[in-house]
Amino acid sequence: MKMKVVFVTSLLVVAILFSVLGAVIFQSHAKPATKVSLASFTTAGCTSSSAKITVTSTGSASGTPDVVNVMASINELGTSAADALSSDNSEAAQIITTVTAAGVSASDIQTTNFSLGPTYSDKGVITGYSASNSIMIKITNLSSAGTVIDQAENSIGNAGTIQSIYFSVSNTSLLQGEAKANAVSQANSEAQAMATAAGEKISGVCSISDSAPTPLYPVTYGSAMQSANSSSQVPLQAGTQSLTDQVTVIYGLTTK
Incomplete structure (x- = not known):
């Protein structure tokens, strides 16, 4: 009975040794982990020594007062x-x-x-x-x-x-978004024209900064109301109001 127990124990020890040895051999043949450099994600042409174009552009959007x-x-x-x-x-x-x-x-x-x-x-x-x-x-x-x-x-x-x-205008967020988009679109067009004229090519956007949008200036009626005839309804025309936004975009350049 004692010999049987010793024999089983020996088999377990041998199995463990083979498992450890196999793991070591597998690791020795495995491929090393790939290292990813953050520099590889840098937009081409946006390094400190690269040529760049800086464009400041204005966009606007109009809405009907409500x-x-x-x-x-x-x-x-x-x-x-x-x-x-x-x-x-x-x-x-x-x-x-x-x-x-x-x-x-x-x-x-x-x-x-x-x-x-x-x-x-x-x-x-x-x-x-x-x-x-x-x-x-x-x-x-x-x-x-x-x-x-x-x-x-x-x-x-x-x-x-x-x-x-x-x-x-009660909700100006939509107009602000439209004005920003128009400003960026205008900046893209200007940058492309400048790069083409210089014999270069736009490689990407390095940065975008946005200034505070110009507020909507209200259409005001003042003293004329005081002299208006109260027996007749006041004529009102809402018209439209415009909001402007300015962006500064830095573009990287590469040679064609």
């Missing part, structure tokens, strides 16, 4: 601060009620530039108090904008004015 922003200004006088504030609050509440009834969302109405203080005579004596604020109204339904503006102007009467009206 929002009308109306700034209404209210100013009330009173013999006391409380009186002036009460009158101002009443006028503000009236215009807010009017425009919300006309379909403007409460979230699109914002009170700004509030002030409350004394008024003085030429001799510096307090004669009363003045309360004023501005209300920004965002109208997203352009078809009803003229009616909303008329109703807002009528609701504040002589206590306030429609200070300004301007159009804007």
Whole structure:
């Protein structure tokens, strides 16, 4: 019985030795691991000593405004601060009620530039108090904008004015993307023309940098609104607005 156990144990030891020896032989015949240099991924013509072309180009994109922003200004006088504030609050509440009834969302109405203080005579004596604020109204339904503006102007009467009206584009991200793409496309064309004229060939793009896009400048209507006839609907034309973007692209060059 003892001899049988010893024999089995010997077989196991021999098997282990063969396994180890086989692994060593396999590794000695295996191919060495391939080393990949990061330098191999460098764009041709973009090394520090390579010739390059730097192009700065501008692209633009236009869109139709879909929002009308109306700034209404209210100013009330009173013999006391409380009186002036009460009158101002009443006028503000009236215009807010009017425009919300006309379909403007409460979230699109914002009170700004509030002030409350004394008024003085030429001799510096307090004669009363003045309360004023501005209300920004965002109208997203352009078809009803003229009616909303008329109703807002009528609701504040002589206590306030429609200070300004301007159009804007609610979502400029699409225009920004289009302007960037146009700027890069223009840069590619200019770089290709320059390289061809120099007898070289574009090998690739080394880098692209983007400047902040030029904001959309709103089309504003101001004092003309104050003299407009409140009995007729205000004529509004949204037109178009443009956004520009500038990119600087560095291209690598190779000889044709």
